[in-house]
Amino acid sequence: xxxxxxxxxxxxxxxxxxxxxxxxxxxxxxxxxxxxxxxxxxxxxxxxxxxxxxxxxxxxxxxxxxxxxxxxxxxxxxxxxxxxxxxxxxxxxxxxxxxxxxxxxxxxxxxxxxxxxxxxxxxxxxxxxxxxxxxxxxxxxxxxxxxxxxxxxxxxxxxxxxxxxxxxxxxxxxxxxxxxxxxxxxxxxxxxxxxxxxxxxxxxxxxxxxxxxxxxxxxxxxxxxxxxxxxxxxxxxxxxxxxxxxxxxxxxxxxxxxxx
Amino acid sequence: xxxxxxxxxxxxxxxxxxxxxxxxxxxxxxxxxxxxxxxxxxxxxxxxxxxxxxxxxxxxxxxxxxxxxxxxxxxxx
Numbered sequence: 024x025x026x027x028x029x030x031x032x033x034x035x036x037x038x039x040x041x042x043x044x045x046x047x048x049x050x051x052x053x054x055x056x057x058x059x060x061x062x063x064x065x066x067x068x069x070x071x072x073x074x075x076x077x078x079x080x081x082x083x084x085x086x087x088x089x090x091x092x093x094x095x096x097x098x099x100x101x102x103x104x105x106x107x108x109x110x111x112x113x114x115x116x117x118x119x120x121x122x123x124x125x126x127x128x129x130x131x132x133x134x135x136x137x138x139x140x141x142x143x144x145x146x147x148x149x150x151x152x153x154x155x156x157x158x159x160x161x162x163x164x165x166x167x168x169x170x171x172x173x174x175x176x177x178x179x180x181x182x183x184x185x186x187x188x189x190x191x192x193x194x195x196x197x198x199x200x201x202x203x204x205x206x207x208x209x210x211x212x213x214x215x216x217x218x219x220x221x222x223x224x225x226x227x228x229x230x231x232x233x234x235x236x237x238x239x240x241x242x243x244x245x246x247x248x249x250x251x252x253x254x255x256x257x258x259x260x261x262x263x264x265x266x267x268x269x270x271x272x273x274x275x276x277x278x279x280x281x282x283x
Numbered sequence: 284x285x286x287x288x289x290x291x292x293x294x295x296x297x298x299x300x301x302x303x304x305x306x307x308x309x310x311x312x313x314x315x316x317x318x319x320x321x322x323x324x325x326x327x328x329x330x331x332x333x334x335x336x337x338x339x340x341x342x343x344x345x346x347x348x349x350x351x352x353x354x355x356x357x358x359x360x
Contacts (some may be wrong), residue, residue, distance in 0.1 A: 038289070038352040039342035050347060054324065055301035059346030215307055215340040248301075255301035 042066035055255025057245025083130035086160040104135025107142035123150040146203030156247035164250030205237035207276040211244035289335040297349035298326035304341035310334040
């Protein structure tokens, strides 16, 4: 039995314990992968808002496809990139449920770009959790739309060349040109402070959905040590020094209005 | 007199030895164990638990949610 479930003494105060919305099961993710952290933050938010029983998640294709193994709420699985479309359907049929989609950058920014933009443009009352790790993780580290200029991947072995492969797509900035989204924010899992900010951002997004405010997207810059070809520590440093300059952090849209 | 002590519990079966917790600990409480868990990873252990200040950096950083942190009040310490 796991030690994390043992009962505390009366004088103890629990500073941190595993959230109840997370299934008691070790994850399949690689050591240092940011998906585990993102799952944990979502579970903490579901616990804080006490909405686990009425939350429905939609899992993508990619490394996070097994979210249904780890998050202890109802989860549907969508075809590659079609997560916002499935989430739209669920939310429209069951408007009293909290619906979120959990997507990686290959899923959201490549094959699912059309669904993403149109769901945002319709202002669907859903929350999109976008985990951006700058590569396709599950299929072996190929170049994604969010791969940085010069970053080496399996399909850009000499580094991404912007002349033939384009430049990284900034989803938050792109969606911020639309009129309908309610909240758009970019956070990074680059350290404990970044993780606390990410938790706060997710809390804002889920709370907004509960109040029927509309579409929210939280982009989480996340490490993928294996495909960034770095140790977990260096992958976190890479987020700080490589990804944040290319994907500036901050709130892009607040209360339905662009933040200038 | 009250004194606070902090307990870091690490689920050794869940830990994958990524060392992110070790890198963010301001008091060098944690270190990587030489032992290996059933899944084949070296796991983190609390080497200097008495130095812990309960900042929760490690438990926030852990991608595998293997760390539990408690504060204990010792009334006669």
